[in-house]
Amino acid sequence: MKSPLRNPQSEIRNQSRDTLNIVVVGHVDHGKSTVIGRLMADTNTLPLGKLEQVKARCRQSARPFEYAFLLDALADEQAQGITIDSARCFFRTSRRDYIIIDAPGHLEFLKNMISGASRAEAALLVIDAHEGIRENSRRHGYMLSMLGIRQIVVLVNKMDLVGYDLGVFEGIRRDYAGFLADIGVTSIDFVPICARDGSNISTRAAWYSGLTVLEQIDSFSSEKGAQSGPLRFPVQDIYKFTEHGDDRRIVAGTVESGAIAVGDQVVLLPSGKSSRVKTVEGFGQPARDRAGAGEATGLTLSDDLYIRPGEIMCRIDDVPPLVASRLRVSLFWMGKAPMIRGKKYKLKLATCRVSVELREVIRVLNADDLCTQQKQQVDRHDVAECVLETAKPIAMDLIGDLPATARFVVVDHYEIAGGGTIFAAVSGSRSALCDHVARRESGWERSEISPETRAMRYRHRSKFIVVSGAPDASNAVAKALEKALFEEGYVAYYLGVSTIDHGLDADVIDSAEKREEGVRRMGELARILTDTGQILITALPDMDRHEMAQLRTLNAPNEILVVWVGDAVGNDCQPDVRLAVDAGRAEAVAHIMSHLRKEDIILDYSI
The missing domain is CATH 2.40.30.10 (Translation factors)
Structure with a gap:
C-alpha cells in the first residue's frame, strides 16, 4: 500500500544537497512516530494541508490530535495503535535532506527494523522518561551497535510525565550510556524532549541548555565522505x-x-x-x-x-574486499525455529545470495545484562557470536571498515530470520564441503568390480570432463567429444546442465541459486557415474576457480579434466586443456583425444 506520507516534491531531492539516512528506534509506545511527525511538521516538510487535514479528522472523531497520526503508513495502524511497518519519509533542514526510517518496536517486528536500519548512517533511539529503560531499549541499542551505526542520539521522551525533572533524565543518561559503553558505543548524545508539545525538537525549552534534536542531527556526518x-x-x-x-x-x-x-x-x-x-x-x-x-x-x-x-x-588500485567462505559474525536471530548446525539457510549480503550453514556457536549474549552463555544453537532473540560458512567464497568487508558490505541477513524458508555483521574472515579449517565428502565416502558402498577391471573392459579409465568457456562453443565441443568417443567404442555420456535444471533442479525455485545448486548436484552425479567406469562429459560455461574446486572435491576420489574454449579474459580458472574459440569441432576433439591418450585415460591396448 502506498504511504500517504510521501510528498512527491520532497522525494525529488536536489542531488547537489547532502542526504543522510536516519533510523528511529525504541520500545513500543515510547513515542517514535510522534518524534518523526514533529520533525516533519517543524521543518515544514508535510504536504500542503496535511497537518490541517489530520487535525480535522481528529476533531470529527472526537479524538485528541497526535503528531504520530501523520506517520500512519498502513490503513489498520491507527486501529491497532502500533506502527507495524518500517515507514520511510523525508524532511529537510537548511543543511541537508533527510530520509528517516520509523522502525517498529514490537519484538514481532524486529526483522523490519533490521532491514530498515541496514542502510542507516545514524540513529535516534527513543526512551520514555516515565517508563525508563526497557528490554527492547537494550536490544535496539545492541542491534544498532551490531549494524555498525555509531552516530546515535538518545531522546528521553515524555518529560512532561515526570514534571520535566532533569534528575530523571540524568539517571537514564547515566544508566544507558553505561550500557552502550559496555558494547563499544561511545559516540552518543542525549536530549530530554517532549515530542507532544515540541520541547527541544526544533525549539529549545527554557529548562534546557543543550542542543535540540534538529541541531543534533544536523551535526551528524554524512557518508558523502x-x-x-x-x-x-x-x-x-x-x-x-x-x-x-x-x-x-x-x-x-x-x-x-x-x-x-x-x-x-x-x-x-x-x-x-x-x-x-x-x-x-x-x-x-x-x-x-x-x-x-x-x-x-x-x-x-x-x-x-x-x-x-x-x-x-x-x-584495482584500491584496498580490495575480503574473499572468504568462513565468516566470524555477530548475529541477531529472529526465526521461529532456532538456527541449528547442519541446516542450509540463505545469506544475503549486498546483492549476493548464497547458501550458508552455521558451523560454530562461539557464545550467546544476553542483550539485557550482557551475560554470556555457551549453546549449540541460536534461539529466537539470541544475540550470538558465531561462525557461518557459505557454499562458495563471497566478497565482503569487515564491519569496522565498510558497514554497507559487512551487513547481511539470513533467510529461512523465504523469511528473514536473522541479521548481523561480519567482523572477521576465518581460514585454515576444513570446509563443510570436505566434511560432507568425508562422510559420503565413509558410507559409500563399493562394488566388487575394481576400477582397474572396468578400465580393461571399457579400454579407458573413468573421467569427468568439464568443457567451459564460451557458452555456445563449449556445448558444441562437449557433444562432439561424446560422439567421437562413442564411435570409437568408448563408454561416454554427455549430461547437459539444462537436463539437471529441468530434472533434479526442478525443486529449486530461486533462480539465484540455480547455478550454485546445479554445480553441486552435477558434482554428486559425477561421483556416481564415474564410479561406473564411464567417461562423463558436461558443458558448464564460464566456470570460475571456486566452481572448479567444488567439482574436484565432489568428484573425489575420481578425477576431473577441465577444457577451456576461447579466451579466458579476466578469468583465473586454470584448465587442463585450452582451445581457441574458432577451432573447428574436429580440431577441438582431436586435441582433447590426444590429451586423453597422453594421460592414459584412453588405453590403446586391451587384454
Whole structure:
C-alpha cells in the first residue's frame, strides 16, 4: 500500500544537497512516530494541508490530535495503535535532506527494523522518561551497535510525565550510556524532549541548555565522505541490448562506497575478472564520466566478460574486499525455529545470495545484562557470536571498515530470520564441503568390480570432463567429444546442465541459486557415474576457480579434466586443456583425444 506520507516534491531531492539516512528506534509506545511527525511538521516538510487535514479528522472523531497520526503508513495502524511497518519519509533542514526510517518496536517486528536500519548512517533511539529503560531499549541499542551505526542520539521522551525533572533524565543518561559503553558505543548524545508539545525538537525549552534534536542531527556526518573511500559496486544485474545496433552489456548496481569513473581499471570479486570502465550509464540521463557513493548507475566494460550478480566491483588500485567462505559474525536471530548446525539457510549480503550453514556457536549474549552463555544453537532473540560458512567464497568487508558490505541477513524458508555483521574472515579449517565428502565416502558402498577391471573392459579409465568457456562453443565441443568417443567404442555420456535444471533442479525455485545448486548436484552425479567406469562429459560455461574446486572435491576420489574454449579474459580458472574459440569441432576433439591418450585415460591396448 502506498504511504500517504510521501510528498512527491520532497522525494525529488536536489542531488547537489547532502542526504543522510536516519533510523528511529525504541520500545513500543515510547513515542517514535510522534518524534518523526514533529520533525516533519517543524521543518515544514508535510504536504500542503496535511497537518490541517489530520487535525480535522481528529476533531470529527472526537479524538485528541497526535503528531504520530501523520506517520500512519498502513490503513489498520491507527486501529491497532502500533506502527507495524518500517515507514520511510523525508524532511529537510537548511543543511541537508533527510530520509528517516520509523522502525517498529514490537519484538514481532524486529526483522523490519533490521532491514530498515541496514542502510542507516545514524540513529535516534527513543526512551520514555516515565517508563525508563526497557528490554527492547537494550536490544535496539545492541542491534544498532551490531549494524555498525555509531552516530546515535538518545531522546528521553515524555518529560512532561515526570514534571520535566532533569534528575530523571540524568539517571537514564547515566544508566544507558553505561550500557552502550559496555558494547563499544561511545559516540552518543542525549536530549530530554517532549515530542507532544515540541520541547527541544526544533525549539529549545527554557529548562534546557543543550542542543535540540534538529541541531543534533544536523551535526551528524554524512557518508558523502564515503566517496573518498575504496570503491564497492555490488553487481545487481546485467542488461544486454540487441535492437537498433545497440550491443551494450550494462552492469547495473549501486555504488556503496567510493566513486567510479570512465577509464578506471576494475576487478570483480570473488571471480577475479578484470577490465576497464568504458562508460557510465544512467536511464534517461545525459552521458557522464563518473558515479559516486549512494548512486544507482550502470557501467559498460571494455571487455566482454561473463559477470554474475552478487560480485563486487572495486578498483584495482584500491584496498580490495575480503574473499572468504568462513565468516566470524555477530548475529541477531529472529526465526521461529532456532538456527541449528547442519541446516542450509540463505545469506544475503549486498546483492549476493548464497547458501550458508552455521558451523560454530562461539557464545550467546544476553542483550539485557550482557551475560554470556555457551549453546549449540541460536534461539529466537539470541544475540550470538558465531561462525557461518557459505557454499562458495563471497566478497565482503569487515564491519569496522565498510558497514554497507559487512551487513547481511539470513533467510529461512523465504523469511528473514536473522541479521548481523561480519567482523572477521576465518581460514585454515576444513570446509563443510570436505566434511560432507568425508562422510559420503565413509558410507559409500563399493562394488566388487575394481576400477582397474572396468578400465580393461571399457579400454579407458573413468573421467569427468568439464568443457567451459564460451557458452555456445563449449556445448558444441562437449557433444562432439561424446560422439567421437562413442564411435570409437568408448563408454561416454554427455549430461547437459539444462537436463539437471529441468530434472533434479526442478525443486529449486530461486533462480539465484540455480547455478550454485546445479554445480553441486552435477558434482554428486559425477561421483556416481564415474564410479561406473564411464567417461562423463558436461558443458558448464564460464566456470570460475571456486566452481572448479567444488567439482574436484565432489568428484573425489575420481578425477576431473577441465577444457577451456576461447579466451579466458579476466578469468583465473586454470584448465587442463585450452582451445581457441574458432577451432573447428574436429580440431577441438582431436586435441582433447590426444590429451586423453597422453594421460592414459584412453588405453590403446586391451587384454
